[in-house]
Amino acid sequence: MANSSTTGHRDMSTAVLIRVDQSGEGDFTKIQDAIDSVPSNNSALVFIWVKPGTYREKIVVPADKPFITLSGTLASTTVITWNDGGDVLSDSPTVKVSASDFVGRYLTFQIFCCLIMANSSTTGHRDMSTAILIRVDQSGKGDFTKIQDAIDSVPSNNSALVFIWVKPGTYREKIVVPADKPFITLSGTLASTTIITWNDGGDVLSGSPTVKVSASDFVGRYLTFQNTYGKKGKGVALSVTGDRAAFYGCRILSYQDTLLDDAGRHYYKNCYIEGATDFIFGNAASLFENTYGKKGKGVALSVTGDRVAFYGCRILSYQDTLLDDAGRHYYKNCYIEGATDFIFGNAASLFERCRLHSISGGNGAITAQKREFPTENTGFVFLGCKITGNGNGSALLGRPWGSYSRVVFALSYMSSVVQSEGWNDWGDQNKQSSVYYGEYKCYGPGANRAKRVNWSHNLSNEEASLFLNKNMIGGRGWLRPAPTRFKRGSTILKKPN
Numbered sequence: 001m002a003n004s005s006t007t008g009h010r011d012m013s014t015a016v017l018i019r020v021d022q023s024g025e026g027d028f029t030k031i032q033d034a035i036d037s038v039p040s041n042n043s044a045l046v047f048i049w050v051k052p053g054t055y056r057e058k059i060v061v062p063a064d065k066p067f068i069t070l071s072g073t074l075a076s077t078t079v080i081t082w083n084d085g086g087d088v089l090s091d092s093p094t095v096k097v098s099a100s101d102f103v104g105r106y107l108t109f110q111i112f113c114c115l116i117m118a119n120s121s122t123t124g125h126r127d128m129s130t131a132i133l134i135r136v137d138q139s140g141k142g143d144f145t146k147i148q149d150a151i152d153s154v155p156s157n158n159s160a161l162v163f164i165w166v167k168p169g170t171y172r173e174k175i176v177v178p179a180d181k182p183f184i185t186l187s188g189t190l191a192s193t194t195i196i197t198w199n200d201g202g203d204v205l206s207g208s209p210t211v212k213v214s215a216s217d218f219v220g221r222y223l224t225f226q227n228t229y230g231k232k233g234k235g236v237a238l239s240v241t242g243d244r245a246a247f248y249g250c251r252i253l254s255y256q257d258t259l260l261d262d263a264g265r266h267y268y269k270n271c272y273i274e275g276a277t278d279f280i281f282g283n284a285a286s287l288f289e290n291t292y293g294k295k296g297k298g299v300a301l302s303v304t305g306d307r308v309a310f311y312g313c314r315i316l317s318y319q320d321t322l323l324d325d326a327g328r329h330y331y332k333n334c335y336i337e338g339a340t341d342f343i344f345g346n347a348a349s350l351f352e353r354c355r356l357h358s359i360s361g362g363n364g365a366i367t368a369q370k371r372e373f374p375t376e377n378t379g380f381v382f383l384g385c386k387i388t389g390n391g392n393g394s395a396l397l398g399r400p401w402g403s404y405s406r407v408v409f410a411l412s413y414m415s416s417v418v419q420s421e422g423w424n425d426w427g428d429q430n431k432q433s434s435v436y437y438g439e440y441k442c443y444g445p446g447a448n449r450a451k452r453v454n455w456s457h458n459l460s461n462e463e464a465s466l467f468l469n470k471n472m473i474g475g476r477g478w479l480r481p482a483p484t485r486f487k488r489g490s491t492i493l494k495k496p497n
Contacts, residue, residue, distance in 0.1 A: 012480045015045035015069065022053045031055055031070070031080065040064040045480075050107065052077040063098040063305065071105035075314040075335070079108040093302035093323060100306040100327070103480065108314040109301040131161035131185065138169045147171055147186070147196065156180040166223065168193040174200070179214040179242065187221035191251045191272070197226040209239035209260065216243040216264070224251040227258070236260050240284065247271055254279065261286050299323045303347065307478040310334055317342070318359065324349050324380070328473040341368035344401060348378045350473050351385055358389030358417050365424065367398035369405040379406030379436070381467045387446065389417030399424040400435045408459070408467045410440040418446025423456050440464035 018034045019026030026049075028034040034048045047069045059080060061068060072078025082094040095109045134150045135142030142165075144150040150164045163185045175196060177184060188194025198210040210227045213220075218240075227237040237254040243264035251272045252259050258275035261282040268288045273280060300317040306327035314335045315322050321338035324345040331351045336343060339360035343351075344367065358364050366387070371378045380398075389395055395417050398407045423437045438457040439449065441464075449458055457463070470476045 012045065014485045015047035018046065018048045019051065020048060020055075021051040022055070023051070026051060030057055031059055032057055035059070035061055035065065035068065035070075038065045038068060042067060045069070047071065050078050054079045054081060056081055058082045058093075059095040061095075061097045061099045061102055061305070063100075065099045066101045066305075068099060068101075069103040069105065070107065071103075072107045075106045075108050075312055078106060081108075093299040095300070096302040096304070097308055098304045100308070101478065102303075102305050102308040104308075104310040104313050106312045108316065131163040134162065134164045135167070136164060136171075137167040138171070139167075142167060146173055147175055148173055151175070151177055151181065151184065151186075154181045154184060158183060161185070163187065166194050170195045170197060172197055174198050174209070175211040177211075177213045177215045177218055177242070179216075181215045182217045182242075184215060184217075185219040185221065186223065187219075188223045191222045191224050191249055194222060195224040195226060197224075197228060199228045209236040211237070212239040212241075213245055214241050216245070218242050218245040220245075220247040220250050222249045224253060226251075227254040240264065240266055240282075257281060303327065303329055303345075307474070309479055320344060328478075330470070330473055330479060339364045339395075341365050341399070341401070343380065344368035344370065346370035346372070346376070346378050346402060347380075348472050348474075349380050350470060351380065351382045353384045354382070355386045355388060356382070358387070358395035360389065360394045361391060362394045364389075364395040365397075365399045366395055367407050368401040369398060369407050370402035371404045371406050372402040374404050374434070376404065377472070379408070379472065381472060382407075382409045382412055383468065385409070385412040387412065387414045387418060387444075389415065392416045393419045395419060396424050397422050397439075398437060399426040400428075400431045401426075403431055403434050404436070405431070406436040408436075408438040408440070408464075409442055410459075410464055410467055412442045412447075414442055414444040414446030416445040420448070420451035422449070422452045424453075425455075438463070438467075440467070 018028065018037065020028050020031050020034050022029050031050060038046050041064055045067050048071065050070065050072050052073065057080070080095055134144065134153065136144050136147050136150050138145050144153070147166060154162050157180055161183050164187065166186065166188050168189065173196065196211055211225045225238040237258050238252050239260040239262060241262045241264060245264060246267040248269050249271065253274045255275060256277040256279065258279035259273055261280060261284040263282070264284050266284050266286040268286065300321050301315050302323040302325060304325045304327060308327060309330040312333045316337045318338055319340040319342065321342035322336055324343060324347040326345070327347050329347050329349040331349065331354055334354045335357065336354060337357040337359060339358060346369065356366055358366060367380055369380050393416065396419050397409060398405070425431050432455040436457070438459045440459040
């Protein structure tokens with residue numbers, strides 16, 4: 001692609017600084033307000049520094065506001081999130097970038113599902129920062145060696161916050177948190193190493209649960225709740241009937257009737273729940289928050305501007321995560337997660353040292369590139385990337401949204417999540433002769449080309465050389481480093497009324 005840029009001899013080391021801080025200590029408390037303060041047809045570099053926090057807003061960087069850098073400090077702590085699905089081209093993106101010469105750094109773009117319930121609580125003005133600590137350690141170095149003994153030590157009708165810290169181990173016991181013991185937090189450090197397990201079936205309402213929470217204001221953190229009863233019948237891993245119960249980063253495992261979410265208002269965040277039949281059941285009012293999920297298409301980031309770059313960002317959804325729609329784009333050290341067509345569009349984009357994580361349970365696809373004519377110099381190139389995911393053979397490398405779809409993976413690691421055939425024609429055999437799907441010196445269990453579709457390409461050194469540089473995105477001339485000097489109080493920026 002021809003190298004064109006409007007940056008000219010612009011000083012790339014100095015930018016106007018705008019700070020976004022939800023605490024009120026910056027120039028703005030909302031990201032969109034900061035963007036709106038940049039004048040139309042801006043010609044100065046603008047660096048919008050977003051302080052850590054979760055920003056629940058939809059963001060648009062319009063086409064007439066170029067040269068903006070939107071930057072956090074750490075992607076895991078600076079999150080832009082919204083709940084929307086529907087039209088992936090217009091309505092649903094959490095962040096839509098239409099401006100040219102945009103840079104995103106160290107941010108998470110996320111779309112999530114939301115349930116609105118009436119807000120009531122009995123916590124009042126309770127001091128939520130201080131709790132009584134009880135330690136459970138099977139080695140005998142804590143206050144108790146069994147979790148149930150720690151719970152039993154909490155007095156009835158307790159009014160203090162109690163934090164029961166469970167050291168790593170496998171705890172083979174049935175746990176009950178009775179209704180008269182509120183304000184308990186039961187916490188491990190890592191769910192995969194702190195496991196509460198039992199083997200019981202039968203009555204899902206009373207007899208079988210490994211852990212039964214009847215108390216209100218309960219919190220579970222970083223634990224695995226497991227029932228190993230298996231395919232023999234119903235075996236509840238966790239039963240929750242108390243009000244205002246929350247679970248963070250927990251794993252809840254069984255086969256049938258895994259989670260009895262029975263009554264009350266409950267919140268589950270970043271949890272892993274596994275089962276086969278009716279494995280989340282009951283009549284609670286509950287919010288399960290991570291992403292928009294399997295309800296449908298939910299775009300986390302939409303990019304239509306030219307000369308746009310993202311560094312160290314996390315882009316999260318389920319289907320249609322990243323709409324890489326038009327323009328020349330560069331993604332470096334980014335984490336992109338989804339299940340179906342989760343990188344799609346018709347941009348000319350280079351993904352360098354990115355991690356692509358498939359959460360598909362089967363028949364997922366990483367890319368759906370939309371190049372529609374052989375004269376278009378567009379496509380996706382993945383260079384030195386890493387493909388990971390859930391399950392073996394659950395994800396394709398790509399399928400063609402456009403008749404001349406073009407995708408190349410080079411020098412990239414492919415885990416066993418990649419299906420052996422690699423690519424799919426999306427039900428149109430005519431596209432087999434027009435698409436360009438290539439692989440070059442990839443490695444890992446998913447990179448074996450023995451069963452790849454015969455219309456994909458195992459690239460030679462000469463063929464691959466076209467994709468092993470930044471020429472496809474117009475060269476490196478427009479890629480700019482982070483500014484090293486900042487100006488404050490410039491008259492070119494005005495806060496919105």
